Amino acid sequence: MTQAVLLMNLGTPSEPTAKGLRDFYRYFFSDPYVFDFNPVGRWLLRNLIILPFRAPRIAKDYAEIWMENGSPLKVYADEMEASLQKSFDQQGNQVLVRTGMAYSKPYVWDAMADLEAAGATEILLLPMFPQYSTATTASVFNSVKVAAKKWAKPPKLHFVDDLFQEPAFLQAWASLIQQHVDIESLDHIIFSYHGVPEKTIKKADPAGVCEFGTCCHSTTDSNRLCYRMQCVQTTLGITRELGWEPDEYSVAFQSRFGPLPWIQPYLDEHIEALVAKGNKHIAVVTPSFISDCLETLFEIGIEYREQFEEAGGEKFQLVPNLNNEPSWFRAVYDIANRHLLALASL
Numbered sequence: 132m133t134q135a136v137l138l139m140n141l142g143t144p145s146e147p148t149a150k151g152l153r154d155f156y157r158y159f160f161s162d163p164y165v166f167d168f169n170p171v172g173r174w175l176l177r178n179l180i181i182l183p184f185r186a187p188r189i190a191k192d193y194a195e196i197w198m199e200n201g202s203p204l205k206v207y208a209d210e211m212e213a214s215l216q217k218s219f220d221q222q223g224n225q226v227l228v229r230t231g232m233a234y235s236k237p238y239v240w241d242a243m244a245d246l247e248a249a250g251a252t253e254i255l256l257l258p259m260f261p262q263y264s265t266a267t268t269a270s271v272f273n274s275v276k277v278a279a280k281k282w283a284k285p286p287k288l289h290f291v292d293d294l295f296q297e298p299a300f301l302q303a304w305a306s307l308i309q310q311h312v313d314i315e316s317l318d319h320i321i322f323s324y325h326g327v328p329e330k331t332i333k334k335a336d337p338a339g340v341c342e343f344g345t346c347c348h349s350t351t352d353s354n355r356l357c358y359r360m361q362c363v364q365t366t367l368g369i370t371r372e373l374g375w376e377p378d379e380y381s382v383a384f385q386s387r388f389g390p391l392p393w394i395q396p397y398l399d400e401h402i403e404a405l406v407a408k409g410n411k412h413i414a415v416v417t418p419s420f421i422s423d424c425l426e427t428l429f430e431i432g433i434e435y436r437e438q439f440e441e442a443g444g445e446k447f448q449l450v451p452n453l454n455n456e457p458s459w460f461r462a463v464y465d466i467a468n469r470h471l472l473a474l475a476s477l
Contacts, residue, residue: 132252132253133225133227133249133250133251133252133253134224134225134226134227134251134252134253134254134255134471134474134475135226135227135228135229135246135249135251135253135254135255135286136215136226136227136228136229136254136255136257136467136471137229137230137231137239137242137243137246137254137255137256137257137275138208138211138212138215138228138229138230138231138257138259138463139230139231139232139233139239139256139257139258139259139271139275140204140208140230140231140232140233140258140259140260140271140421141159141232141233141234141260141267141271142155142158142159142204142232142233142234142235142236143155143202143204143205143232143235143424144190144193144202144235145201145202145235145236147190147191147193147194147197147202148190149186149187149190151190151193152185152186152187152189152190152193153182153186154235155234155235156177156181156182156185156186157177157182158233158234158235159233159234160173160176160177160181161173161177162233162234162270164265164266164269164270164273165266165267165270167265167266167330167331167334189425192425192429193425193429195428195429195433196423196424196425196428196429202424203422203423203424203428203454204422204423204424205235207421207422207423207454207455208230208232208259208422209230210455210460211230211259211455211460211463212228212229212230214455214460214463214464215228215460215463215464215467216228218460218461218464218468219464219468222468224468224471226467226471227246227249227251229242229245229246230242231243231271231274231275233270233271233274239271239274239275239278240274240277240278243275243278243279243282244278246286247282247283247286251286252284252286252287253286253287253289253474254275254279254286254287254288254289255289255291255467255470255471255474256272256275256288256289256290256291257291257294257463257466257467257470258271258272258291258292258294259421259422260294260419260420260421261294261295261300261361261365261418261419261421262294262295262324262358262361262362262365262419263292263293263295263335263356263358263361264327264331264335264358265331265334265335266327266331268292272290272292275288276288289470289474291466291470292356293355294466295361295362295364295365295368296350296361296364296365296368297462297466299461299462299463299465299466300462300466301365301368301369301371301372302372302458302462303453303456303458303459303461303462304369304372304416304418304453305369305372305373306456306458307450307451307453307456307458307459308369308373308416308450309373311414311448311450311451312414312416312448312450314375314379316412316446317412317413317414317446317448318405318409318410318411318412318413319379319380319381319405319410319412319413319414320375320379320380320381320413320414320415320416321380321381321382321383321398321401321402321405321413321414321415321416322362322365322366322369322380322381322382322383322416322417322418323382323383323384323385323398323415323416323417323419323431324362324365324382324383324384324385324417324418324419325384325385325386325419325420325426326384326385326386326387326393326394326397326398327358327384327393327394328389328391328392328393328394329343329391329392329393329394330391331358332357332358332359332394335356335357335358336354336356336357338353338354340353340354341354341357341359343359343394343395344359344395346360347359347360347362347363347364348363348367350364358394359394362382362384362418362419363382365418365419366380366382366418369416369418381396381401381405382396383396383397383398383401383402384396384397384398385397385398385399385426385430385431385435386426386430398431398435399435399438402435402438402439402442402444403438403442406439406442406443406444407442410444411443411444411445411446412444412445412446413439413444413446413447413448414447414448414449414450415431415435415447415448415449415450416450417431417449417450417452420452421452421453421454421459422452422453422454423451423452423454424452427449427452428449431449432449435447436449
């Protein structure tokens with residue numbers, strides 16, 4: 132049996148240009164998991180609004196965060212793959228490591244074809260988005276399942292869908308925050324997560340237990356796939372590692388758009404409320420992202436910072452993401468290796 136690890140992510144534009152964004156958005160805005168509404172409406176949105184108007188505008192924002200070797204997400208994904216492969220090789224483990232993206236190269240189906248050609252028979256699917264959502268995790272897992280059915284002999288697939296509560300993941304974040312945050316010099320710390328529409332939460336709630344807030348402070352069989360709950364539990368897990376008190380931090384959600392209600396509190400309103408209460412020195416941590424990206428570096432690092440300062444805030448600190456932190460790379464190896472060893476013992 133030949134084992135493999137597939138590191139999965141959503142993807143990123145190949146270049147910070149209108150063309151690069153249009154190529155990316157053609158896939159992204161075609162996914163019914165992400166945009167769960169009438170196919171005709173999705174086509175109209177993509178082709179009449181997103182591609183002609185949004186793509187050129189957002190390309191300018193991407194240019195602000197672009198690294199010398201490319202998009203931060205792709206640069207760090209490549210480093211992650213190389214690091215994990217090296218760790219397995221050094222331990223003498225015959226494990227194949229590949230990266231698969233949902234909406235950009237290397238695409239999931241190309242990575243799966245490569246693993247088939249390399250002789251993989253058992254694949255551990257490790258998503259690089261820690262909290263489960265039908266718009267991310269379910270979408271990418273489905274792409275893998277579809278690709279696997281095309282194999283001459285389909286591989287055994289094993290899913291890591293609880294990354295948010297992996298001790299190594301929580302410890303890596305706590306270690307990173309300790310490096311960058313002096314809590315004594317701050318009034319408050321916000322844990323900001325990418326928002327999703329409330330209807331996305333309801334799709335993962337067949338038991339109908341979600342109350343959009345009051346049910347997020349424990350994990351049960353009924354709510355274990357709730358994205359909002361997993362965000363709250365991620366925060367609790369990290370802050371327990373840090374030894375922080377509940378009044379020192381809070382949770383909010385960013386990046387909403389459109390007319391539908393999204394999960395709350397909204398980050399923009401939350402920031403203004405904090406400043407109004409006298410919290411002039413804050414830090415923002417973004418544990419729904421593994422690597423720095425447009426939503427962290429531009430949206431929070433520039434746009435929300437400006438809003439904070441306009442509201443009367445004085446010190447705004449954006450904590451970097453895990454990126455290529457050695458402790459994070461070690462954590463990914465520990466997580467993957469532990470799961471593979473468990474599979475081998477079955």
